[in-house]
């Protein structure tokens with residue numbers, strides 16, 4: 125359908141201007157045809173006037189005019205034109221013809237015929253008048269000959285000349301249209317072939333299309349398609365890796381859970397059974413956490429759902445998170461504190477933002493040895509692009525070595541030798557959330573020696 129409309133569009137763009145040109149041409153050719161007909165009619169009138177003039181004689185002192193038949197017959201072109209004439213002396217005596225036939229204004233002086241138009245007895249006429257001194261007249265008396273003819277022959281000639289020209293133009297226009305259609309068909313063929321090449325590809329075939337066989341105009345399109353397919357292929361590969369990783373992460377605790385349950389069934393001792401069941405409970409908790417981490421990550425990904433857009437008070441979010449994690453701090457004897465230096469408000473999805481802060485504080489609490497400190501600082505600030513909302517999490521733990529700082533944001537990545545449970549998803553969630561909110565994330569070293577994570581978000 126698109127292709128068809130493109131064809132129509134091109135046709136319009138080519139044929140409309142062409143038709144305009146033809147219209148102009150038709151008009152000028154009409155003007156030309158009527159100029160030609162004028163010329164032909166005037167020449168005939170001239171000849172007629174001269175033929176009549178030649179036959180005006182002085183016979184024994186009396187001027188006499190006899191109109192020769194040929195002077196009138198030359199107008200007989202088969203269009204039933206009527207011819208009128210008059211011959212007068214300068215003194216105003218009518219020698220022959222129609223006395224009320226119009227005369228030229230002003231009366232002709234030159235010895236060449238003058239041409240004019242007029243109407244006579246309800247007919248439009250084209251007329252010629254010749255005034256000349258009569259040879260042999262005593263006092264050089266002048267004679268005026270006027271011949272007029274109706275316009276049927278003239279009109280027929282214009283039509284004939286013009287219609288011929290018009291027909292040629294029309295043929296030209298039609299030929300141009302046909303050529304345009306054929307040309308377009310051929311011109312668009314590569315596009316159709318490209319379309320077929322894309323449609324023919326198998327469901328999972330994301331290999332690049334060959335771009336050497338297409339016209340140079342189409343090459344950018346093919347290149348764009350190939351880039352796009354490359355991106356899709358990359359994303360599909362990432363998805364596959366993610367699913368494989370996630371399945372792997374789920375399999376380990378599931379296998380453990382199955383062993384623990386089997387052991388609990390087998391054992392006869394109540395204490396052993398209780399221990400196995402406690403282990404099973406722990407495995408289930410880990411599985412549930414992993415599942416919810418995965419879910420959060422998928423929600424934080426761009427395009428997964430429409431994110432809420434609300435004002436987020438970072439101090440309030442941090443307070444809620446710290447309350448939720450207080451038990452962990454108590455358990456590990458860690459001094460967990462919140463410093464609010466200034467109000468910091470940003471826009472985004474509040475629940476997601478809390479998930480991000482949870483992951484940061486949880487990491488700090490988990491990887492800081494017992495008896496350490498974890499401090500969350502909230503600050504409003506001014507950055508390059510207006511106001512900012514800043515949240516910093518610092519701990520007194522081991523920190524992350526410089527060379528690992530990029531990698532820890534990758535999914536399922538954990539620094540080698542990291543103690544405790546965990547699957548390496550937390551920081552990828554943080555990164556997705558901060559990216560989604562248009563903020564930046566910087567890892568550094570805290571004053572207390574541990575990790576310092578700084579989250580800068582656009583303020584409101």
Ligand SMILES: Nc1ncnc2c1ncn2[C@@H]1O[C@H](COP(=O)(O)OP(=O)(O)OP(=O)(O)O)[C@@H](O)[C@H]1O
Nearest residue numbers: 487488491523532538539542546547548549550551
């Ligand atoms: N505060 C920290 N101190 C030291 N190392 C840290 C800290 N936070 C993160 N890391 C390192 O970065 C790695 C990735 O952290 P991330 O939160 O993504 O995964 P995780 O905590 O291992 O697992 P989980 O998915 O359960 O959060 C951690 O395994 C750890 O090696």
Ligand SMILES: [Mg+2]
Nearest residue numbers: 487546550551
């Ligand atoms: Mg974590």
